[in-house]
Amino acid sequence: MDKLGCLIVLAVSFGLLHQAAHTVRMEKLADRKICADKYCSYVISVAEALEDYIASDCRFINLKKGQTIYVYSKLKPVEGAGVFWSGSVYGDRYMDQMGVIGYFPYNHVNETQIFEKKTIEMPTTDMDFFCD
Numbered sequence: 001m002d003k004l005g006c007l008i009v010l011a012v013s014f015g016l017l018h019q020a021a022h023t024v025r026m027e028k029l030a031d032r033k034i035c036a037d038k039y040c041s042y043v044i045s046v047a048e049a050l051e052d053y054i055a056s057d058c059r060f061i062n063l064k065k066g067q068t069i070y071v072y073s074k075l076k077p078v079e080g081a082g083v084f085w086s087g088s089v090y091g092d093r094y095m096d097q098m099g100v101i102g103y104f105p106y107n108h109v110n111e112t113q114i115f116e117k118k119t120i121e122m123p124t125t126d127m128d129f130f131c132d
Contacts, residue, residue: 026059026129029084029103030075033124036116040073040086044116047071047087047109058131061089061102069109072101076121083107086128 036042046068053063063069071087084103 026057026131028124028126028129029059030077030124032076032121033086033128034074034076034119034121035072036119038120038122042116043070043072044074044114044119045071045111046113046115047085047111049089049109051108053104053108055102055104059103059129061087061100061104063089063104063108069104071109071111074106075103075124085109 033040034044036044049063049065049067049069051063051065053060055062068090069087070090071085073086075084075086077083083106085106086101086103088099088101
């Protein structure tokens with residue numbers, strides 16, 4: 001491998017390590033979740049935001065009243081904990097978050113269409129709660 005190739009490999013490797021160093025493990029919000037498939041990659045439902053919600057940390061997404069949210073998973077809370085769903089927002093506001101998946105309180109949305117009635121329950125993982 002020539003010098004240029006070695007420099008490129010070194011630069012890419014450093015970039016990946018640098019990116020990994022900035023991720024933060026956050027507190028788990030739940031031990032179990034409900035998804036449409038084993039990877040939580042299919043949309044369970046579509047919801048509409050009932051009110052604005054400002055994300056409290058990097059695990060969450062902002063919601064704007066009337067905004068469409070695609071729901072990918074629903075956390076099963078432990079007793080006394082809040083109930084959160086994960087999804088991705090779409091709309092005119094928060095364009096920078098379009099396609100970004102994060103958590104939001106389920107009571108801030110109204111499910112308008114259910115795509116997957118048959119869901120599976122599985123354990124959450126530490127990766128479900130990492131922040132960039």
